[in-house]
Amino acid sequence: MVDPNVIPLVDVMLVLLIIMIITVPVMTHAVKIDLPKEVNRPTETKPENINLSIDFDGAIYWNESSVDRNLLLNYVLQEAVKDPQPEIHIRADKRARYEYVADTLAVLQRGGMRKVGFIAEPPAGS
Numbered sequence: 001m002v003d004p005n006v007i008p009l010v011d012v013m014l015v016l017l018i019i020m021i022i023t024v025p026v027m028t029h030a031v032k033i034d035l036p037k038e039v040n041r042p043t044e045t046k047p048e049n050i051n052l053s054i055d056f057d058g059a060i061y062w063n064e065s066s067v068d069r070n071l072l073l074n075y076v077l078q079e080a081v082k083d084p085q086p087e088i089h090i091r092a093d094k095r096a097r098y099e100y101v102a103d104t105l106a107v108l109q110r111g112g113m114r115k116v117g118f119i120a121e122p123p124a125g126s
Contacts, residue, residue, distance in 0.1 A: 047084040047115075054104060056095040072104070076111030087115040 053061040060067045062075055079086050088108060092101050108116055 045084070047082070047086045049087050049089055050079065051119075052088055052090050052104065054090065054092040054096050054100050056093040058096065058100040060104065069103070069107075072107050073111055076108055076113055080112035085114060087117060088113055089117050089119050091119040091121075 051061075051063055053064075055061070058069075060069060060072060062072070067075060090101070090104065105116070
């Protein structure tokens, strides 16, 4: 009758027990986190976009309708007081003089418009 050698089994079990004793407190250590409270808010309405086109000869189109340069400030002042303020998307003809675009930007700034962007057309070959 041969007795099995259990010493290596006991050594391995002791090593595993020591590893468990060391790692379990680390894994159960809790970190206090303040999570935000859930609040139901109504969805915000997106502001409308106003397309402002500048033709090669300086003509201005406010949402596809022709506007006189002298009346442009009146349109801008009406839109600037809205909440949320609409975005102005400027699309200028590539043959338009920079002076026309700069004058239009000055009118928008004087009127109090804060959200102004430029729309560029990609080249025909792309």
